[in-house]
Amino acid sequence: MAIKDGFILTRPSELGRIAIGKRNNKGYPVKLDHFIFTLPQANDNGAYEIDEKITKIHEEAMGTPVREIPIILPFETPDEVFYTSYADYKRRGVCDCYGNGITAKRNIGGEWTDVECGYRDCDFKIWKRPGKADIISCKPRGILSVWLPLVDKIGGVYKFRTSSKNTIGSITSTLEQFYKLRGTLVGLVAKMVVFPKMVKTDEKSGSTQKIYVVRIEYEGSMDEMIRSIGAFGQKPAPKEIEGCVEDISTPDFDPIINEDGDEPIDEPADEVVQDREEDYGDDSDF
Secondary structure, X not given: OOOOOXXXXXXXXXXXXXXXXXXXXXXXXXXXXXXXXXXXXXXXXXXXXXXXXXXXXXXXXXXXXXXXXXXXXXXXXXXXXXXXXXXXXXXXXXXXXEEOOOEEEEEEOOEEEEEEOOHHHOOOOEEOOOOOOOEEOEEEEEEEEEEOOOOOOOOEEEEEEEOOHHHHHHHHHHHHHHHHHHOOOOOOEEXXXXXXXXXXXXXXXXXXXXXXXXXXXXXXXHHHHHHHHHXXXXXXOOOOOOOOOOOOOOOOOOOOOOOOOOOOOOOOOOOOOOOOOOOOOOOOOO
């Protein structure tokens, strides 16, 4: 018999983190053009240390630096594999509001309150900082959960976090396509790929910037994908995919930069980021 009242929140353990960014010695974020693998918890200095064993396994199999990662999708639906939401962090490591663009939960006076989530016209997302420029503190966030078939470890998932609109859009649309074709995502063998993309940073001047975006690919024909369910069993026909807000009070992010060209917050990170149960914490693709 399993506990059904939701008092104990069940979720797979986080075995490690996948990222395309890191922090320098001053605590500022630095973007990378390849994947890195880190331990799931920050050290006493608030930094995530490289997982040397998993890094070596993937470098030997995929080359150095690692720009492609073999993965297996661990859950049935796109929302389970790739949790997305808008999340507002005006205080480092503390989420004040999160939602799906329609409804949201906001911390008002210490109480989580249901509110409308009109992201485009929301005044709450504007962080007015005395003596400094206003910034948008609410951004889209995504958490991708995967298994790593090259690693001999079972009992949890590896997570990739992003606040890139390009990456979120790419991964979301790909997973929805796979789900509609296959009926389930669980057990699908695919790969994560990081690639360069030029984006406009200013409409008036036409200036551009190179960013690095992550996508998911399947190597094989459509027929092979449909027939790849195998031991995981045939699932019911896919239902219509809808947005959702996960019923938690602390989404899994702490924003620093958005890789689509937004300016970074100008203070270095100065707090240790904990697991999702505490402050749900990391930023961008770090």
